Amino acid sequence: MPDLLIELFSEEIPARMQKRAGEDLQKLVTNGLVEAGLTYASAAAFTTPRRLTLTVEGLLDQSPTTREERKGPKADAPEKAIEGFLRGAGLTRDQVEERETPKGNVLFAVIEKPGRPAAEIIAEVLEATIRTFPWPKSMRWGSGPLKWVRPLHSILCILTDEAGHSVVPGEVDGITFGDTTEGHRFMAPGRFPVTSFDDYSAKLARAHVVLDASERANTIWNDATNAAFANGLEVVEDKGLLAEVAGLVEWPVVLMGKIGDDFLDLPPEVLQTSMKEHQKFFSVRNPKTGRIERFITVANRETADNGATILAGNEKVLSARLADAKFFWENDLRVAKSDMSVWTQALENVTFHNKLGSQADRINRIAALAKELAPIVGADEAQAEEAARLAKADLSSEMVYEFPELQGLMGRYYIGETEKNAAIAAAAQDHYSPLGPSDDVPTAPVSVAVALADKLDVLTGFWVIDEKPTGSKDPFALRRAALGDVRLLLENKHRLNLAQVFEPGIARNISARLIHDDEYYAKQLDRFRAELPVELRNTLDRLDTKIVLGDPKTQLRYRIVIEFLSGAVFAADKDAIRRDLLAFFHDRLKVYLRDQGIRHDIIDACIAMPNNDDLTLLVKRARALSETLATDDGENLIQGFKRANNILTQAEEADGVEYSYGADIKFAEEPQETALFEALDTAEAKIAPAMEAQDFTTAMSAMASLRGPIDAFFEAVQINAENQTVRRNRLNLLSRIRTLCLSVADLTKIEG
Amino acid sequence: MSDTVTPPRSFQEIILRLQTYWASKGCAVLQPYDMEVGAGTFHPATTLRSLGSQPWAAAYVQPSRRPTDGRYGENPNRLQHYYQYQVLIKPSPPDLQDLYLGSLKAIGIDMDLHDIRFVEDDWESPTLGAWGLGWEVWCDGMEVSQFTYFQQVGGHDCHPVSGELTYGLERLAMYILGVDHVMDMPFNDPQTPIPLSYGDIFKQTEEEYARWNFDVANTEVLLRHFEEAETECKAILDQAHDDPKTGKRIIMAHPAYDQCIKASHIFNLLDARGVISVTERQAYIGRVRALAKQCADAFVQTRAGGWRPEDAA
Structure with missing residues (x-):
């Protein structure tokens, strides 16, 4: 059984695309082979900056008849x-x-x-693979029509068995399949033939190419950590960078260089970001001080001077880069210390969304909301408001312009250099958090107020302009924002009614939209006019003509007046947005709780209860219910409840009445019936005050204790008794069960 | 093992060697375009000639202006006026990477001691409606050139594809000559009786232009010039293809494109003056792009752009 070796040799493939390309090559070729009847024993793909390689072992030499x-x-x-x-x-x-x-x-x-020879099938499959390869971005070159990630130079495609190797006959757009490849561009130029995968990888290694990307990454990481360790230092781990750098070299050579003394006092994150983003350097840290003192660069070759020239060049480039960073840092500090309002004012010219105005408009909304939220989360109102006003100021700084990923962090540094309260500085960094599901949630009250307000504003805003996430599309990361708010509330155990805090956010964003979205404004105005008496409408029309020609300030005032007058028009809109947005939060909550092992039907049972916009309360209820249902009593109680509910519902439908008049113990005939009356009395006495105190655990365990009496009741008692009085009394007793259970959670929502 | 090249001694020697090298590789060595442009790509020898089916091979120095980069000649690396070296070959030859590496050797980079890398960098010019894929070329971690396979220019697919090389001459030369501040770089041979540094020639102008670009340029006049260039560009292209005087088919793609270049540079000046807000920026870029597209549309209707009389039928 022959082995197949394929190598697609091209100009330099972007590092970020290599891994996926190797996987795609393997998948497309092996799928194609198997579809054509050529099965195989094993396959593996390798990538370097200049090649995609696939080896397939134990291939059938022809497809079966x-x-x-x-x-x-x-x-x-x-x-x-x-x-x-x-x-x-x-x-x-x-x-x-x-x-x-x-x-x-x-x-x-x-x-x-009849079966076909492997070579024939391979040639077809490989050509189809090349022509339809799913590169994220591909290009043409020269005069040909072929597309590849960068110009494709040669295709190696051989079959090897005991008898030797043979080139698979084939070609793609003038590139004939062959059995030769090239080594390292500079250290071993020239083509050479290969006879098998083993021969290929051995010859490549001699020609200064490490074929396996993970081997290159390991070499880089080991050499880097050793070099750092020898100097009493440590390399700052960065897996993404390691993978990228391993995709930039065929023959990795690790070199450690110095950072000029002038730059050692820059914040470590600035050094790290500048070195990584611009130069793809690893940062080397002094574990004692936490300072970044050196860098690691990975060259693609060995040289006669052991990399001295390369390192000197890299150090020089780094100095120029860091000189820029230092320049930004010092300029920014000057602004921060003298008057940061220069930065916030500059945000008036930065559009946040063309229907919602500038970043400065948005900051005004967040500040107002943060102030309103402050008492709820235990923050000082003035501090929360000021923190919100400054939290995004760093977006105007030179450093963040250069390195957008440092937003927030630079804000903390810059505000930290002023007289302002440390809580305000911390909020600048914290208010973007949590970013991912595993990201830490801020706990400092001022940070929490601003973080909540920031996300609530963006959510209410995008709901007002009706740009909600659909399917997989969520360009503004609104799901993440809602989950962020959910976690901020739950993990800090803050109690608030979301619908109430949506209200001002929605109102402010409607105002913003009226000002910035002409079409929306015109439409709302028409709606408003339609509800006015004729005389008023005429006055308004005359006014409007003047206004349209007037200056922007007059127009603005006019729009605000309209908005005020048309409160009724917006009331329904606001209500719809509030409900829809709350449902969106509930969906996020379900995803969040599902990961913690709480079933969606349990959450639904709790969402159906009053005060469902207080997420902390909702979750407390859901947890208690989840725990109760996990017990034997709880699980069986559900069955009892459902049975009671079904019988009752059917009887109510059949009789056309509602059995809610209270059962009377005096009509009880069986001891189990009497016992249920007593059990319900006992449970009611516990549940009502516990619910009042929001002590769901007590309420639910009291509810679960009904399991025995209910089961015994159904065991011994026939509901549909001959005597109608007895029957009605029993139905009314079932109604008590239903009412009592539903006062705890909507158990009808529980599945199973 | 390498055939080492003697190191160059001045900025101009590096330019001369590039000219000689690319001439020896068959490029027509052109002169800079005689208008203010932001980059060598704006030269019609690149923008327009990358369109259509006609083969092309040209190399040239292009003085380039980026008003916002002015630093009064004080920053070691930043200038509002600098030089680019530009090579455009259509169709891109299969050995373009090797040809390029040969040029680095020719200007004195010892290929055995340096680390040359091709790092992904896709090129896009929103003002020209153009994009391509390629790399920035790193020498010891420093970007020394931009290497691009043009895929689209002025909204037209490039067929065949041109290979474009752009060298940032000052930065490259500073590295080769071992100079830390651009103004200290020898422009001519330092051994000559009258040695001139880059600063001797450009320190004065960098100061003057920085002041003018940032604080003095009359923005009202510039805004008017922008409008005028835009109007003129469209007016030129609105003319009938057949010249009523000579009776010949003369589509004036190049004169129209001059107006597009002009509009682009005026936009850059307005930007440096800080009178263009973020939202307006996109609108201005869109207006220049619209002109570039119309010029490209016109150029492919010319003989140089690959039009044949039989196409008329």
């Missing part, structure tokens, strides 16, 4: 039908069989497809 039988029309069918059948089968009349069947003589075609 296949035999397919097709049933056709009757032998005496019309000529046309028979012709069609023959054409489809690719056979002539004398090549098909006539067989007797219960329906008469029927034509049968036996189509035999």
